[in-house]
Amino acid sequence: MSGDNIFSGLKVVDMASFIAGPGAAVILSDFGADVVKVEPPTGDTWRIGYKVPPQPAAEDNYPWHLNNRNKRGLALDLKAREAKEVVRRLVEWADVLIVNTPHPARKKLGLEYDDVKGWNPRLVYADITGFGEAGPDAHLPGFDITAYWARSGLLSLTRDAGAPPTLPFSGSGDHATAVGLFSAIVTGLYRRERTGEGSYVTTSLLAEGVWAAGVAVQAALTGATFYPPHDRKAPSNATLNVYHAADDTWFLLVMSPDKWPAFTTAIARPELAADPRFADPAKQKANVVELTAILDEAFAGQPMAHWAEVLDAAGVPFGVVRGPADVILDPQLAANNVVVPLEGAGGKLTSTISSPIQVRDVTKQPARRAPELGEHNEEILREIGFDATQIAAFADRKVIAGRRRNAAA
Numbered sequence: 001m002s003g004d005n006i007f008s009g010l011k012v013v014d015m016a017s018f019i020a021g022p023g024a025a026v027i028l029s030d031f032g033a034d035v036v037k038v039e040p041p042t043g044d045t046w047r048i049g050y051k052v053p054p055q056p057a058a059e060d061n062y063p064w065h066l067n068n069r070n071k072r073g074l075a076l077d078l079k080a081r082e083a084k085e086v087v088r089r090l091v092e093w094a095d096v097l098i099v100n101t102p103h104p105a106r107k108k109l110g111l112e113y114d115d116v117k118g119w120n121p122r123l124v125y126a127d128i129t130g131f132g133e134a135g136p137d138a139h140l141p142g143f144d145i146t147a148y149w150a151r152s153g154l155l156s157l158t159r160d161a162g163a164p165p166t167l168p169f170s171g172s173g174d175h176a177t178a179v180g181l182f183s184a185i186v187t188g189l190y191r192r193e194r195t196g197e198g199s200y201v202t203t204s205l206l207a208e209g210v211w212a213a214g215v216a217v218q219a220a221l222t223g224a225t226f227y228p229p230h231d232r233k234a235p236s237n238a239t240l241n242v243y244h245a246a247d248d249t250w251f252l253l254v255m256s257p258d259k260w261p262a263f264t265t266a267i268a269r270p271e272l273a274a275d276p277r278f279a280d281p282a283k284q285k286a287n288v289v290e291l292t293a294i295l296d297e298a299f300a301g302q303p304m305a306h307w308a309e310v311l312d313a314a315g316v317p318f319g320v321v322r323g324p325a326d327v328i329l330d331p332q333l334a335a336n337n338v339v340v341p342l343e344g345a346g347g348k349l350t351s352t353i354s355s356p357i358q359v360r361d362v363t364k365q366p367a368r369r370a371p372e373l374g375e376h377n378e379e380i381l382r383e384i385g386f387d388a389t390q391i392a393a394f395a396d397r398k399v400i401a402g403r404r405r406n407a408a409a
């Protein structure tokens with residue numbers, strides 16, 4: 001089955017903006033789906049994401065290619081009267097339609113599910129919202145930092161005692177939500193295989209954030225008692241904590257009680273195993289401040305390379321806290337096709353991040369650059385039944401915009 005494209009022949013119209021919806025379409029494209037990216041004549045706002053702090057500054061539009069690779073581009077003014085016929089033919093052509101336009105605007109554009117399902121009863125209509133389809137805040141615009149992180153409880157949980165909440169990095173909640181929306185789409189397609197009927201599938205940044213914080217939220221549902229926020233110098237468990245090596249590297253220690261004797265030997269502090277203050281987990285907890293200070297002193301004496309070697313030899317799990325510039329050097333990424341070549345983007349954009357789903361014995365599509373604005377206007381419009389005269393009229397009336405190509409190309 002090597003080289004087989006699971007979604008070969010699957011037609012996807014991606015009308016979503018920013019990250020979560022387009023990210024779901026990228027996963028479909030990785031496995032062979034034909035994805036048409038529809039954006040306004042001014043372009044998806046995410047096209048300028050790399051120019052907006054605190055996004056890392058670069059000459060190449062790396063976020064656009066990451067979230068829109070392997071797609072064909074159509075720049076269409078959905079507000080234009082003539083656009084409705086284009087949308088109708090796109091829906092008739094498609095197996096999947098992905099949207100994230102706020103519902104009031106979507107209703108004005110005639111893009112609600114009830115507006116389009118009659119054109120294609122087999123359509124899987126995939127909707128991504130900030131806060132869900134119903135409720136008092138369904139109308140609010142959603143961003144991953146507000147809906148996924150802040151509203152879900154995650155942002156309150158991922159900080160140390162005494163520290164205020166901080167900004168998570170842009171797109172982290174969106175990319176997690178993209179996987180959820182992809183799962184919803186695949187579930188809709190599976191239902192269609194069994195029943196022949198299309199469906200409306202949806203998820204929200206809030207729902208995905210609550211799922212990510214599910215252990216804590218489920219605990220709240222049961223009335224559980226929460227421990228105070230993590231305090232590195234006085235943690236609930238000194239062997240589940242963050243430590244600092246001599247070369248200014250932070251790392252997470254994650255150790256089970258049965259590893260205690262081997263651990264103390266590995267860090268050259270065998271006397272700790274016999275110390276009555278730390279004889280078992282309960283005593284370690286009772287004396288956690290003292291134990292943490294001892295471990296701080298021990299770990300500060302050697303660089304991370306030393307601790308990685310001795311902890312690994314002792315079978316003690318740990319995780320080095322790495323920045324993105326170090327992450328890209330990790331040999332695990334190349335070995336597992338997490339980072340793959342990117343074709344045609346130019347500049348320094350020679351590689352990109354593959355979607356996190358793998359199917360053994362199935363090779364993903366090679367990653368190709370994202371489309372320029374309106375790059376495939378003529379090609380797509382011809383494919384759904386418009387002729388050269390109609391396409392030229394669309395361009396003259398600014399129904400379509402962007403790059404002009406020879407209609408025969």
